[in-house]
Amino acid sequence: MDRIDRQIIAALQRDGRQKLAQLSEEVGLSPTPLARRITRLERDGIITGYSARVDQERLGLPLNIFIFVELERQTREAIAEFETALRRFDEVMECYLMTGTRDVLLRVVAADLAGFDRFLEEGLMQTPNIRSMRSSFALRTMIRRSALPQG
Numbered sequence: 001m002d003r004i005d006r007q008i009i010a011a012l013q014r015d016g017r018q019k020l021a022q023l024s025e026e027v028g029l030s031p032t033p034l035a036r037r038i039t040r041l042e043r044d045g046i047i048t049g050y051s052a053r054v055d056q057e058r059l060g061l062p063l064n065i066f067i068f069v070e071l072e073r074q075t076r077e078a079i080a081e082f083e084t085a086l087r088r089f090d091e092v093m094e095c096y097l098m099t100g101t102r103d104v105l106l107r108v109v110a111a112d113l114a115g116f117d118r119f120l121e122e123g124l125m126q127t128p129n130i131r132s133m134r135s136s137f138a139l140r141t142m143i144r145r146s147a148l149p150q151g
Helices: 003-014 020-027 031-043 076-086 113-122
Strands: 063-071 092-097 104-110 130-137
Touching (some): 020 031, 063 076, 063 113
């Protein structure tokens, strides 16, 4: 990847719906070589897809909760089973395997405390291989970036 590839990715992350002509002007390439580069970035798995960013609050999911999970077992199979179990919960927006004293970090969304409580009791707490959990509620998002830094 070179500087132009990074510019293309950053521009598409800012606005994945922009027209090829507009993107061409922004990155300084004519449309045909630009289209070839985008196709290559997609084929090589660097661009993995396109999606819409949504306003969680307007969707009725204003709460972001971060949950640190410590697993009973950290074997490859146990982690894979845990990951598979988490995929069935629509509330889980992100899941990271971590280093340190906590094994997994989740970002969960909920409409309200009752919804979060329901998710915990009927969902996460029923998931095997959890030793302990600690939750923290985000008060507000201070910075959220999706584009590559320019450089």
